[in-house]
Amino acid sequence: DVKVTQSSRYLVKRTGEKVFLECVQDMDHENMFWYRQDPGLGLRLIYFSYDVKMKEKGDIPEGYSVSREKKERFSLILESASTNQTSMYLCASNLRAGGPGNEQFFGPGTRLTVL
C-alpha cells in the first residue's frame, strides 16, 4: 500500500515564525503536491513538484515555498506565518500522468493554527 506521511497532525505556531511541514511517500512517486483545505473552498493547490529539485506554483503560492531535495520528501515552508495561513494542509503524491494510475494518494493532513 502507498503510504504518505506528514510530520505532524496538529501544529500551533505564532505569527512571524518560520514553519516547516514535512511530507514523505514510500512508493517512488515522481509527483508530489501540497494543498490547503478551508471550509467552503475545497482543496487549493499551493505547489507541486514533478521531480527532485523541480517545483511549480499552484493556484495560491503566495507566502509559501517548497523544497524537494530527495524524491520521497517534499517540504512546505511558511517563511513568516500569518493568521490567514491557519488551515488544514494536505500532501499528496502520484505517478507521472499518462500512466494507468493518475490517482493521488494523500497523507492524513496537518491542521496548522497560527496565533
Add this chain to the structure above:
Amino acid sequence: SQQGEEDPQALSIQEGENATMNCSYKTSINNLQWYRQNSGRGLVHLILIRSNEREKHSGRLRVTLDTSKKSSSLLITASRAADTASYFCATGNFGNEKLTFGTGTRLTIIP
C-alpha cells in the same frame, strides 16, 4: 474559480438508501476522479473515469460521465453509516499533472 462544483453541498439520507452526488466542470478533461474524506483526515481515492468512458462501477459505487454536459455523478447504493464523509470530484486535464478539486458534498447517513 473551482473547476469542479459538487451538488448538493450537503446530503442526509437514511441508511440503506441510495445517495447521488453531482459534479459539474468547465473545461475539457482527460479524466475525472472521486475522492472521500472522513472528518479531519486525508482524502482517499474512490474511482477514476476517463473522458472516453461513460460509466464505471466499483462495488457499491457507480460513476457516470457526460462530457457533452461537462458533468459527472457518483451513486452510492445501499448506503451505510460508514459512508458518512465528504466527497470531492477532481478533474485532470490533458498534458497537465495537476488535479483541480471541487468544494465537496457532505454526506450524512442516518442509522
